Amino acid sequence: MSWLISHKPSNTNIVFDLGIRQDTHNYPPALYERMQRLVRAEIPQEVFSSLQEANINPDSDIDTVIFSHLHYDHTGDPSRLGPGTKLIIGPGAKRFICVNAPGHPSGHLNLLVRAGLDERVYLTWDTTHDCAILAGMAHTAVYEDERTGIAKCAHEDKHISEEHISLARTLKESFHVEVILAHDSEWLAKNDSRFRG
Numbered sequence: 001m002s003w004l005i006s007h008k009p010s011n012t013n014i015v016f017d018l019g020i021r022q023d024t025h026n027y028p029p030a031l032y033e034r035m036q037r038l039v040r041a042e043i044p045q046e047v048f049s050s051l052q053e054a055n056i057n058p059d060s061d062i063d064t065v066i067f068s069h070l071h072y073d074h075t076g077d078p079s080r081l082g083p084g085t086k087l088i089i090g091p092g093a094k095r096f097i098c099v100n101a102p103g104h105p106s107g108h109l110n111l112l113v114r115a116g117l118d119e120r121v122y123l124t125w126d127t128t129h130d131c132a133i134l135a136g137m138a139h140t141a142v143y144e145d146e147r148t149g150i151a152k153c154a155h156e157d158k159h160i161s162e163e164h165i166s167l168a169r170t171l172k173e174s175f176h177v178e179v180i181l182a183h184d185s186e187w188l189a190k191n192d193s194r195f196r197g
């Protein structure tokens, strides 16, 4: 999932994450080969066509792209951005509250955005991939690495990522902040047009 945040007073367009690229064969060969074996990615639309639908030209109209982290399904194809676009990786963005959300990899970012007068959303990106984990009803899955046989999970540090999941849960349950996960396709299906315009 990618987000376009248009700040009308300053006429600024900020994109948060570029998502996965559609031409997966242009990823580095080792990654492409791994995706062919392990990932069944359906990519009906990528960020650049969504931007064009919103009448935003990626070549000239994007001021800044903020990357939550540098996993391939979040970095898209930055070469398609114009030369004037500023890229921010990890902490450093000033227009919103960027929250250090370590554990997925270290340096992973979340974003707290005021979406309306009384509406705040917390974009967690990959702090967790599953709403049941956010709700405290399930735990992060652990599996055996195919090469090493060592137990691993989707996060670099399971313990630290779980601490941050509980912070996101507190925002949701105690402060009525809407928490949105990057890989929540059900949320996207229900809310596709909600923040447009």
Ligand SMILES: [Zn+2]
Pocket: 069, 071, 104, 126
């Ligand atoms: Zn990730």
